[in-house]
Amino acid sequence: METSMQANKEKIDVRKREVGKISSIINKLGVYVLVIALMILGTIISPKFLTASNFMNIIQAVSLLGMVAAGVSFITYSGNFVDMSIPCIMAFSGMIAVDTLRYGIVVSIVCGLLTGSAIGLINGIVVGKLKANPIIWTLSVAFVGNGFMRWFYSGKQIYPDVKGGAAADVFINLSRTDVFGRIPLIVIVMITFMVLGQFVMTKTKFGKQVKLIGSSYEVAKMTGINVNKVVCGAFILSALATSIAGIFLTSLAKTGAFYNGEGYDFNAVTAIVIGGMTLNGGRGDVVGVLGGVLVIGLLSNVMTLIGINTFSQSIVKGIIFIAVVGINARSLRKLGRDDA
């Protein structure tokens, strides 16, 4: 009787351990399973896939998204979901940069960055100190900013070569510069952001404070962390990264317009959440986010190689998005680490 009970117990234990194993593998490797699977799929489908130039294309296509995602991941990490004013920040900083080009390239870029950071600061104060709902607040900031830009520039686009003079060429070439011969500047900037982001998130005091706030707001507050300041810092950091991406985007498109950056908000959420961060905060890291960004790039590349049109691509993307997040949430629940 006793032995059988023991055997039963062991059986249960073994099963639990096995479930735990699979779940923890999914949990550890996470999004890179998908990255590897997509690479294998691409290699099978087309000989053009496994070339250096194709890879450079993929990375270049998602480099702006990567910059945005690296910054915004701090907001998600702190449990504040996402910044819905990303497109507004990108467009606004780009337009201001173009508008101030006549004072020189340095002034223009600094003004662009300041504009973005100012929006981030406002978001940070309202969400951090007044505890407004982050989605709703940043959404209303996006409306106000979008409306303001359309009104201020009366719905027109502005062109750097018209506004700028000598600095215009530098501005336009910003996103077309190659470093070390063949690696584009935007890729270098994106990778720098990822490395910096990972370092700040896992190794510094600020990163640990953000993690604690994301994991448990009350505990973080009781510990004596200046919660308002840290959340505000996360929003400013994110806005800074976003506005750098916005300036690059404007330079790439050769136009400053209110619709620049449309869609980057949802794509950034997709990358961040596929990359293993949960919207509750305090989980995941920037390496995972990089994986999420790569998945988005690889996915559209592979689907284009297969010959799927854009509309079907968005359907596939949506399905994969929900499925990945579902599997991730399930494995977390199995491991007993999910509080939702």
Place this chain on the structure above:
Amino acid sequence: MLDRLESLEGMMHNMDKKKLLNKLDYYRIYIIFAIVFILMSLFAPNFLNVFNIVNILKGMSLNAMVAVGFTVVMICGQLDLSIGSNLTLGAMVVIALQPILGWWPSLAVAMIAGSFVGAVNGFLVAKAKIHSFIVTLGTMTIVQGLIFLLSKGSALSVNDFTLADWLEMPKFGFLPPRVIITVSIVLMFFVLIKFTKFGKGFYLVGGNKETAWLAGLNTDLYLILAFILSGLTAALGGALLAMSISSAVPTLGTSSQMVVIAAVIIGGTSMAGGTGDIFRSMIAVIMLVTLFNGLMCCGAGYEVQIFASGLVLAAVVLGESYALYQQDKVKGQRPNLMAELKKGALQ
């Protein structure tokens, strides 16, 4: 003794103030609406006449219908980003199927399609326990892709204008049937959600899911029903609009989504769940449409309309969170003791 009494009076006074503030918060949408309406009547040319008022009512009927389901989802403490694409789906299905099935069967198909998307949303949120923001973001992309895939990105229209004429032709003097239908459906759902035992369950689920479960409510079912309702009303709203203009475009829902989200929040539904009602959402939609219309009468373009509605939304969110912040500050304090401390304990 006298001091005590005084401080007690102070407490009562404080409570009165709190009650008044709560009431003010409850009725704020009516106040905002009145202010907007009066300002527009005073300053906007050609604003205050029957023709224009009917125009405003026509303009609100799409968004008021969509806001019904969205409000219920928000009451449950969830978010539904797929309303815009659901609305477009309803409109496109009605117009695409009309030549084959006729108006009423295709309307039924559109409503079923919307409910199906809502059911998928609800199932993934309630049973698979994925965050509603993610689920509905995903289904939004999927449905939008499906619509573009099936319509090849072009607008659809039908040649049968009889129903459109009937829906737009004024009855009882000035009200077109489309407005009457919309308002009566909105009121029906308002009564159902606010005053029946079944409907009050939504508030309970949104306010505290665990308590609702302990009280014996099937919380998962309530969540799924909320999302189904959201899909249904979005598709119905889109279908009604499409029927009244006999055509539909695949980008119909994009601007609507923003207006509905803004209106529901301005109307006093909080994203934390458990508060808000459908009637105030409808008033908020009317308020926003009045604002748009009035600004248009003044000669302002689309950009000013976005700007203005964004400002109203931002102001409301800011005011709400500032009030909560103030409340948080004095949370757990006893006002009479604080008053005593201030008065003289420190001397």
